[in-house]
Amino acid sequence: MQSLQHFAIDVLRLTLWLVILAAVFVPLERLFALREARVWRNQSGVDIGYYFLSSLLPAALLALPMALLATALRQALPASAMTWSDAMPVWARWSLALVVAELGTYWGHRWSHEIPLLWRFHAVHHSAEHMDWLVNTRAHPVDMVFVRLCGLLPVYALGLVQVSTGKTESVAIALATTFWGFAVHANVRWRFGWLEQLIATPAFHHWHHTRNEHIDRNYATMFPWMDRLFGTLHLSQQWPREYGTDTPIAGSLPRQIIDPFQRETRTATDR
DSSP: OHHHHHHHHHHHHHHHHHHHHHHHHHHHHHHSBSSOOOSSOTTHHHHHHHHHHHHHHHHHHHHHHHHHHHHHHHHHSOHHHHHGGGGSOHHHHHHHHHHHHHHHHHHHHHHHHHSHHHHHHHTTGGGOSSOOGGGGGOOOHHHHHHHHHHHHHHHHHTTSSOTTTOHHHHHHHHHHHHHHHHHHHSOBOOOOGGGGGTSOOHHHHHHHTBSSGGGGSOOOSSOHHHHHHHTOOOOOSSOOSOBOOSSOOOSSHHHHHHHHHHSOOOOGGGO
């Protein structure tokens, strides 16, 4: 009964956040639309389903790996290795944790494109043929858990966040990157000049969702300079003409969840 109550509270909390996000992004997309579009499109129901599924399920799936990580780190590393960051100012520790998390997320995201088995799950996110804020929620739980682990593991391993006491920090990092994820998917025509070299923007991320070769560029969540560092940056004054993937993706949420476990591994040319 208590678990059911917690679940109901989580659903109510997520519903409230969804209302807040809609109140922010729907007016912005109406006022500054890159392309004219209806507020409710054919796949909006699927994306809302993903919003709840991907907010509730990954947390449960991450619990065991993070618990195992906590045990492994305590046994493998001296106590000093887990507490070296305590002497750092809070702002410095959080800034470094954000950069390290972004580095891990960059490579998790990139591997999701380059490794055919991982692409099975990540292709669901790229199936959207119209970009708006709600597309950010379209992510297979396996894909989301993998990329989040890639982002969080180095942060914990370096002691920037303590596994036993770092819930606040890890939640703060997750909230920052999640909100930014909604922003960069938004259907807005904003451009920010030289700032686009430093901070991810809709123009930066929209190119990542193209159906052409740029789908394998712009992996960073927040910092485009990381793509520049690893040779995967693409910035243009133009906007993509079309979005999506050539990998066949079912239209319904249940099939999108099940199919990656059954689909034969595809090569990079199928993207």
